[in-house]
Amino acid sequence: MDHHHLPEHGQDATGGALVWLPPALVLLAAAGAYLLLVRRARRRNPALGWSRWRTGFFLGGTVLLGVALLPPVAPLAHGDFRGHMVQHLLIGMYAPLALVLAAPVTLLLRTLPASRGRWLTAVLHSRPARVIAHPAVALVLSTGSLVLLYFTPLYNAASAVPAAHWLLHAHFLLSGCLFAYAVAGPDPAPARPGVRARLVYLGVAIAAHAVISQLIYAGFRVHINAPVDQVQGGAEIMYYGGDVAELLLAAALVATWRPEPRRAANRGARRGFVPARNVSGGS
Structure with a gap:
């Protein structure tokens, strides 16, 4: 671990x-684009409308990105x-969860x-x-x-x-959105496994995040050109801030989970159970 400051390409x-x-x-x-789409959705189907919570989540996600990418955090x-x-957690964990929700x-x-x-539906169902x-x-x-x-x-x-730094931000954001979407996104996801499997993947992410932050704190084979106190402080932020973000993701998984009546009905049919609505036909 080097004990020099990071290159300050953005200071001046x-x-x-x-x-x-x-x-x-x-x-x-x-x-603005999201708000325009919300307005269009409400006009197309006034009865269905659009959740204010979802609009609030998107605006909150953009605010979190603004905090990360603008002063004073960015400099x-x-x-x-x-x-x-702090920037990594905001871009890669907190903002993605809000945007996905x-x-x-x-x-x-x-x-x-x-x-x-x-x-778009065909793309979502495609193999890639x-x-x-x-x-x-x-x-x-x-996390990997x-x-x-x-x-x-x-x-x-x-x-x-600078260009590589912005690419790094883009990777944090896109990979964070992808993981939040795969684990707890309310959007349709044909390949999404069951709740138990997603909880396992989330548990692996929590464990891996904790191990990585502890190795950074210990300075074990890390390549970070920064003073030791900064590296250890950053590792602590990663450890505790990552835990909070992953707990929020777990809460979102529980909140967005819905029973799957079709699978339940199939299991009931295999056991010889016939729903009441199917046998109450004619008298």
Whole structure:
């Protein structure tokens, strides 16, 4: 573990507000697009409407991303590993959970023309989508990538190049959304396993997150160019902040879980049970 500060490629740019204008505009555009789709969905089907909770989750997710990508957190993350870890948790765990709970795919399906809706449904049922959206793959992409990031020279290399740093943010966000979607997303997911299996994958993620943070704290084979106190502080943020995020994900899994009556009916049929509505026909 090196004892030098991180490359401060963003320090001299923090004085200019224009540096932070592009990410702010992107976040505002995303929030505006979601609100427009909500308005369209309510106009198409006033009786069905759209949940204010889901709208609130999406707006909350964009706010969390704004906190992570704009001052004061973003400049701090360039020069302090603790700031980087706060940024990582916001982009990779907290914001993705909020965005996924906003059910953006369901909103698209309610607002797209029928032909495009069928195309999106076909994509969701395609083999590549089913593989990528499986919790095991999402787990490797989100939590597993942390091993490559902090235990190889990748983190230091990405920190020294602004474009690579933004790619790292994109990876955190997309992999975090994928894992939250695979475990507890309210959107349709044809390849999503049962609740017990998803709880197992979430448990593995919690354990892996804890082990990685403890290894970083101990300085075991880590490649992080930062003072020891920053590295240990960042590891503590990762440990405790990750626990809170994963508990929220577990709560979302329980809250979004719904019984599957079709499977229950099939099991009942195999046992010789016939639902009452099927035998109450004619007198």
